[in-house]
Amino acid sequence: MSDDNTTPDGSTGPDDRVDPQAEPQPQSAGAPSEDGGTADVDDASELIDAEGPDVELPETEGLSADDEAILDQASADLVAEMRQDMLRAQAELVNFRKRVERDREANRDVVIAEVIRAILPALDDLTRAEAHGDLDEGPMQVIAQKLRSGFDRFGLTQVGAKGDVFDPKFHEAIVQLPNPEVTVNTVADVIEPGYVLGERVLRAAKVAVSVPA
Incomplete structure (x- = not known):
């Protein structure tokens, strides 16, 4: 004879059935979870301080009189060396400017000399024409005078x-x-x-x- 609480499919009575709409019961803090672990702890005092404790550096001891004298001498030597370098650089700059100006004047004289040298044959023709009396009058006399005046300005x-x-x-x-x-x-x-x-x-x-x- 079967039990009255047994259903035809072999399950237990209505007390053993699980209601799918029922809310799960919360577990207490520290209670073991279903997977065998422990629940999270909300207590902030149990968190690990990642920064660690503050470390105080030891105070630097004062320099001795000898050390201070060495530092003062090194500073004075460095300043003197920098001053010498500055004066040397200024002197080199002045010499460079003088050299550039001298080279510029030399190049100018070379160019003028080459131009005048190229015109000398024409000046020779004027000299020969003057010797033959061809420049006593007329436009060629004016041209010869202007040409020679231009050469005189250059110091020819x-x-x-x-x-x-x-x-x-x-x-x-x-x-x-x-x-x-x-x-x-x-x-x-x-x-x-x-x-x-x-x-x-x-x-x-x-x-x-x-x-x-």
């Missing part, structure tokens, strides 16, 4: 004149003429005049030289 000077003492720096001897009346080599005639720009000889004068006989 003509060298080589009859009667000058022969100087190999400014004269080029084309012909030597023995002459008992001279005691030193003397320019007897100028074949082609020379020109000097400042201290630079653009072209030596081609001359005939009288030499002592």
Whole structure:
């Protein structure tokens, strides 16, 4: 004979049934969980302080008189060395500026000399035309005067004149003429005049030289 609390499917009575709508009962703090672990603890005092305790550094002991003297001397030496470096740099800068200015002037003189040297053949033509009387009047006389005035502004000077003492720096001897009346080599005639720009000889004068006989 079967028990009255037994259902036809073999389950127990209504007291053993689980109501799916029933709320689960909360577990008490510290009670073991279903997976065998323990529940979380909300007490903040049990948390680990990640920063750890404050560490106080020991106070630095004062320097001795000898150490302070060494530091003062090192500082003075460093300041003196930096001052010397600064003065040296200033002197180098001044010398550099002077060198640049000197090179600029030299380059300017070279350019002017090359330009004038290229125009010397035209100046020779004017000189020969003047010797033949072709520049006594007319527009060519005005052109020759303006051209020579422009050369004078740059410091162009003509060298080589009859009667000058022969100087190999400014004269080029084309012909030597023995002459008992001279005691030193003397320019007897100028074949082609020379020109000097400042201290630079653009072209030596081609001359005939009288030499002592």
